Amino acid sequence: MNxxxxxxxxxxxxxxNSCGVSKKAAHQETSFDQGIGQIKHLVxxxxxxxxxxxxxxxxxxxxxxxxxxxxxxxxxxxxGKPYQYLPEIPRNNSFPTNLPNALFNIDQYVPSDKAxxxxxxxxxxNQLQIxxxxxxxxxxxxxxxxxxxxxxxxxxxxxxxxxxKYTLCDNFFQSVFGGSYFNHVYLIxxxxxxxxxxxxxxxxxxxxNGKMIKDGIVTPDGYVVNHVYSRNTPYPAKxxxxxxxxxxxxxxxxxxxxxxxxxxxxxxxxxxxxVAGRKNNFAYNHEPFLYFDKYQExxxxxxxxxxxxxxxxxxxxxNLPSVSFVKPGGGNDEHPGGSAVYSSEALxxxxxxxxxxxxxxxxxxxxxxxxxxxxxxxxxxxPVIDRWGPxxxxxxxxxxxxxxxxxxxxxxYETVSILSFIEHRWGIKPLAERDKNANPFRNALIxx
Numbered sequence: 001m002n003x004x005x006x007x008x009x010x011x012x013x014x015x016x017n018s019c020g021v022s023k024k025a026a027h028q029e030t031s032f033d034q035g036i037g038q039i040k041h042l043v044x045x046x047x048x049x050x051x052x053x054x055x056x057x058x059x060x061x062x063x064x065x066x067x068x069x070x071x072x073x074x075x076x077x078x079x080g081k082p083y084q085y086l087p088e089i090p091r092n093n094s095f096p097t098n099l100p101n102a103l104f105n106i107d108q109y110v111p112s113d114k115a116x117x118x119x120x121x122x123x124x125x126n127q128l129q130i131x132x133x134x135x136x137x138x139x140x141x142x143x144x145x146x147x148x149x150x151x152x153x154x155x156x157x158x159x160x161x162x163x164x165k166y167t168l169c170d171n172f173f174q175s176v177f178g179g180s181y182f183n184h185v186y187l188i189x190x191x192x193x194x195x196x197x198x199x200x201x202x203x204x205x206x207x208x209n210g211k212m213i214k215d216g217i218v219t220p221d222g223y224v225v226n227h228v229y230s231r232n233t234p235y236p237a238k239x240x241x242x243x244x245x246x247x248x249x250x251x252x253x254x255x256x257x258x259x260x261x262x263x264x265x266x267x268x269x270x271x272x273x274x275v276a277g278r279k280n281n282f283a284y285n286h287e288p289f290l291y292f293d294k295y296q297e298x299x300x301x302x303x304x305x306x307x308x309x310x311x312x313x314x315x316x317x318x319n320l321p322s323v324s325f326v327k328p329g330g331g332n333d334e335h336p337g338g339s340a341v342y343s344s345e346a347l348x349x350x351x352x353x354x355x356x357x358x359x360x361x362x363x364x365x366x367x368x369x370x371x372x373x374x375x376x377x378x379x380x381x382x383p384v385i386d387r388w389g390p391x392x393x394x395x396x397x398x399x400x401x402x403x404x405x406x407x408x409x410x411x412x413y414e415t416v417s418i419l420s421f422i423e424h425r426w427g428i429k430p431l432a433e434r435d436k437n438a439n440p441f442r443n444a445l446i447x448x
Contacts, residue, residue: 035447036425039402040363043324043355044418045348048180048335049121049374052170052393058154059163061408062170065103065151068379074101075139075149086146087139091117099146103377106150112157118337119144119375123178123225124204124212126391133381142375149377158345159368159397162352167398167407167444173382173390174372175415175434181227183371183415184288190416190432191250192388193224193291199242229284230291234274236284247293253419254289254304256428263321265304267311269329281329318359323422326351336374352399362401367418369396383412385434390414398444411443
């Protein structure tokens, strides 16, 4: 797709960013390019499964639920007929059965220190929920039905003071449709895994218009878009290896950094226990380098995969690598079904403070974001870029001495804006067109 065609497809806000540069923007770019070298340490804290409206819909100055149009909020069934009430939420004794067909506050039924049921967040489902930008089928294509329309009181979540103090991005989208595995892999590669000749039982079936008839892990043309574990160890005990994804060979940001002798690590909670075969809360599909050939057990690349405890130690001692990815484990990552918002965000605050209170604070940048929307409603229609996404809008907070203070940044960003930042900062060749064209947080940062 050429740039002219892309500009035609994108909303106006993306056009201004990608297809025309004002004098003011040109000055900002120059300032950014000259100042970015002041950042010596990037820390990416990658939380789980929350849409922007679900957590920050009440944030003052942000494009939140007060901006949502009624036509988007009213949910319809698969045939397009509005529900009288939100469809009943299964697997719970907390929510009423006659919730109005509207957004509702979850706190009044399940406080944020308790976990709710999980919500459907898969590749084809995400597209059906978005419904061509109408945003009106989140309840219809969802195992948790009406729960998709729930949101939390923003001022009561632990990350709110940090979002208020620094820069909250309210136009940040997950780069690809669907769930955790796919967005994790895309974060480090800007590429879609492939599985030639995948087992037939794993392949989705689509109609002539590309609409899902039967869900699956693999698209009919061999791309792997839904939840799957890697065939590389560690993987869950007693896994059927024929159902595990073979090693991928596309380049990742890891190799790009290593080629330039730039230090980096992916820190996962529970990693050491998982490798040792002990009981753990390691999320096997949340360690994206595990899916790649160059990070199998016994490879040189494996040394970059570490435990979250190693990150805390490095932050406290001032030994952070140039690039750190930090992944809380199950029960601490904010994932519905297994984690509570309050306790997970309390952990995230501790991780942030480990950086800001540590010796590397003066030249560090922290970006906290989420892998994907988790099946929750968001009223903003994603831009159209390619077959893979972007998917739903998610929160992102830019933190530290180089982040603008007390700002809501309306600039369009996406998950691979993180890749774009790394590439701009350390002079790395982009991995693909998506990260090449993504904004590297130009409007969220300020340099001396």
